[in-house]
Amino acid sequence: MPILNQSFIKFPSCFALKQILYICFFSSVLIFFPLKKSEAISIEDLQVYGYLDEVYSKSNNAQGNKNGSFDLAHFNLLFDFPLNERWIVKSHIEFQHGVDTERDFGTVKIEWNYFQHSFRDELKTRGGQTVTPFGIFNEVRDTAPAFLTVEVPQNLVLPATRGGFSFYPEHNKGFTILGNFLGSSYGHPDLDWDYTFYIGNGENRDSVNAAQLDDNTNKAIGGRFQFMYKETIQYGISFYSGDRALTADLDSVHHSLGSHFVIDNGLFNVSIEGAYSKFDQTEEWGGFAQGSFTIFDNWFPYYRFEFLNPDVSVVDDNWETHIIGINWNRFSGVFMKFEWNFHDRGINNSLVTLGQTTFNEVQTSISIAF
């Protein structure tokens, strides 16, 4: 009796198995949810939105903007082009800091650029570049009219400005499935929930365009699940897992986990979010808590505390920020903000210079959505 030679039966590697699973997953989506006849919608349905915001900031020492500066922070344009009632192409182009390519100032970038097909409320697919869905703020990110403060929590959204590393890539280049379930359709009228799950190229070296090719050996996956109770209380969890190329031949694993909680009854809002990340051998965690309330219908005073520990193994490198401010929704689409920031860093934080661990910063901005 011949002995079974292992080389005859070749099991797929874990990586190959993952690829097969991805293909099966997306194929099954297309097979089980076939296209339905769609009604045509004319080009008149092209929708254009945009916003611009100008910020003035000044700090009390060289750790911030000591001279005080005006910054034409954003001029962004958003386009929605519905092909029919199930297919839509969406694009968001950002012109940052008064872009001037002749002098290499500012940036122009695509925040998102994708098509979406809606099979039903519970199942939609997106292909292209999207903003990574993680926590409360990453999807709104720079869009100042959509949040109260002058900036979103930098410790979670842009931790590099706090001496840390990104919890997740800003954008996902790949495929996303998402959907929302309305409790009223399932016998739980007070409980709605939604999900987003994505697969993409993940993080590349700075010199390699992740929107064009992937320079690491594995695909990145991530997702977010959110539960909403009585349209007032929201709880969500987010995750990200992928490889990041350190060199042409060496990848390192990057995992992140986040959780958020929001209460918003129209009069007051409390938002809390925390995230943990491990990249290579470095562990980082951070979070924020924000409270705000509404007075006279269009004034929103707020307070936020941000915290970041950029490297758990390093002593005294934390960055804490207290923000107190007010947002005045002057009239529809126009928001004026004024806030005071107090930053307190550990002496070992990589961005501390001149031994100045603290600084105060005053920021004011006007944001106009159109």
Place this chain on the structure above:
Amino acid sequence: MKFKLPFPLLSKVKRLRAIISISIVGSFSLFAQIGICNELQIVVNPKNPISIISKKELTQIYLKKKKFSNDGMALIPMDLRSNKMDFYEGILNKPFTLVKRYWTRAIFSGKGTPPKEFRDVDSLLKYLNDMPGGLAYVPEGSKLKNLKVLKIVP
């Protein structure tokens, strides 16, 4: 010892007058509000099979949380500029400022865009006639051709 206020109080007659005035103005505002609500009706394209809709479902459709009916038809809500605030506050019981905030966040996070808005009833009804999944609110007494009026239940 009797406590004296440093400023003169209104006399009893004046107080009574003030209470009556406030009551009249208050009740007028209340009934006026109800009147506005009753003046709007929800209309759909006749191809739409539904004839009754709950306020909750209407809210979900207008906030685009529910984009498809149970049988898979795409639902297309429409706004009428002149009656927009009356509809959201009077019928959906949603503060208009909250609705605006909801859409600002939705637009700029890529989640969605508000319902298509029309300046006048005629153009809205014309559009609605071409949209099988269309749904709109119009003032009572509007000339409806081949459109179905929905009954709203709480």
